[in-house]
Amino acid sequence: MSTFQFSKIYDEHANLVFNVCLNYLQNNQDAEEVTQDVFVAVHEGLDGFNNNSQLKTWLYRIAVNKCLDFLKSKRRKKRFGFHLFIRTDVEEDAGVFSTFNHPGAILENKEATEQLFRIINDLPNRQKTALLLRITEDLSVVEIADVMELTAKAVESLLSRARGNLKNKLNN
């Protein structure tokens, strides 16, 4: 793959990937790290990229998967360290997400946004992904279905469950 082709993709989509990572991880440094991972994966996979699927869809898919991998690896590290000292079967997700540091959150809403993201982070991964792609990326249900490799109906169901869960947690 030519350097020119990769540079073009980077120039056109770096902000998109960075914002997806930022909304998923809510930490500037983590988002930077994962954005790098995404573009390294893009560089490796571009030769085999199937032009039938849209480049944007492919990038969204890689970005979401890399964010999930990043959180999984943090969770694994944390669990290993935790088990070294205290043996317990309790699954704790607290602390997997780094300190809230989202440069896109408006200062006056920062606390409320942080609170909302904390609740969103408690949602199952697929519900969280569907919700974030729908609201922050403004993707249609069909586009989300392409990214998540699901049917449109399945995405609609995920979105409705996500909103329901969100509503319940906000009321508690």
Next chain:
Amino acid sequence: MEENKEIDLLLKIERVEAPLYLRARVEARIANEEQQRIPMRTVWSIAASVTVLLVLNVWAVSNSNRSNRTDYSAETSLATEMNISVSNQLYHD
């Protein structure tokens, strides 16, 4: 509605530009990974060498098994004639 009001906060999140230095970091990581990557030619030549070595080993083992003699009757009869024990047991009657 409370839920919608809260979700609206997500809509208020501003788009952020990726830092300029990120590009240099991505390029450096790609260059680094390309340097560390073993060329496919090397991988294939190692795989071919290992295969050849395995085939030669199998061939050598099966060939040596075939050429191993199992008929020791001539030696046994000579030993018997010379009153030599043919048993490998050290302590026997």
